[in-house]
Amino acid sequence: MDRVLIADDHPLVRDGLRAVISLAFEGCELFEAATLDEALGVLGEGAEFDLVLLDLNMPGATGFDGLDRMVAQFPATPVVVVSGSHTAALVRGALAHGAAGFVPKSLRRSAIAEALRAVLDGEVYVPADIAEEITTEDAAEASIRRRIDLLTPQQRVVFGLMVAGRLNKQIAYELDVSMTTVKAHVSAVLAKLEVFNRTQAVILANRVGFPPVIPTRK
DNA sequence: AGGTTTCAGCCATTCACCCG
DNA sequence: CGGGTGAATGGCTGAAACCT
Numbered sequence: 001m002d003r004v005l006i007a008d009d010h011p012l013v014r015d016g017l018r019a020v021i022s023l024a025f026e027g028c029e030l031f032e033a034a035t036l037d038e039a040l041g042v043l044g045e046g047a048e049f050d051l052v053l054l055d056l057n058m059p060g061a062t063g064f065d066g067l068d069r070m071v072a073q074f075p076a077t078p079v080v081v082v083s084g085s086h087t088a089a090l091v092r093g094a095l096a097h098g099a100a101g102f103v104p105k106s107l108r109r110s111a112i113a114e115a116l117r118a119v120l121d122g123e124v125y126v127p128a129d130i131a132e133e134i135t136t137e138d139a140a141e142a143s144i145r146r147r148i149d150l151l152t153p154q155q156r157v158v159f160g161l162m163v164a165g166r167l168n169k170q171i172a173y174e175l176d177v178s179m180t181t182v183k184a185h186v187s188a189v190l191a192k193l194e195v196f197n198r199t200q201a202v203i204l205a206n207r208v209g210f211p212p213v214i215p216t217r218k
Numbered sequence: 219a220g221g222t223t224t225c226a227g228c229c230a231t232t233c234a235c236c237c238g
Numbered sequence: 239c240g241g242g243t244g245a246a247t248g249g250c251t252g253a254a255a256c257c258t
Contacts, residue, residue: 154223168247168249178226183247185224190249198249
């Protein structure tokens with residue numbers, strides 16, 4: 001590893017990363033940036049970088065847009081996200097936006113060095129515990145989708161209206177059937193989704209992005 | 219025949235309202 | 239304020255009609 005850019009607005013964090021990298025990768029040339037524009041400027045100077053360590057929350061960047069801009073402008077440079085928080089959703093989002101790895105700031109020095117080596121070897125690095133959490137979540141969501149697949153077409157329509165927040169009475173009106181019919185469909189949906197009430201069903205729907213049904217009848 | 223859709227009837231819970 | 243009452247709503251079950 002020859003050239004690394006550390007992009008973080010906190011000098012203390014930059015110092016810490018600098019110490020870890022210079023210890024683990026002897027002779028490595030280190031560059032620093034405190035804002036997103038500064039980081040993009042350094043990368044745009046021409047010389048190739050082996051790695052960028054990017055903080056998601058820097059001046060000029062909110063959410064994943066800083067990562068997006070960097071990946072779009074320098075697709076050949078691996079970007080490792082360095083973050084203070086490390087929820088499964090955040091890690092998943094970072095990877096989806098093109099990050100080559102995710103390193104929590106709470107990680108041990110040796111683990112950070114290992115993570116950077118893994119990325120240099122072409123791997124996508126995620127801490128083991130978070131990877132496990134993501135795998136578990138993926139399995140749970142797959143299970144929800146399997147259960148939703150069991151619904152009949154009419155049950156899916158009713159479910160969609162439930163997700164849209166409609167009462168049984170409103171669903172009955174929208175579909176031009178009796179309320180008891182709607183209740184039967186709702187009961188079938190709850191049984192197939194293995195939940196006890198519509199609130200839990202709607203939560204499952206939102207978790208996997210099941211679309212609400214927008215009624216057409218006036 | 220078996221699955222889907224529809225319905226009536228029933229019970230439980232929640233909430234607003236009224237009355238003492 | 240607390241208890242009784244009725245309406246609204248959610249949910250379950252059994253049964254009939256319909257479709258493939």
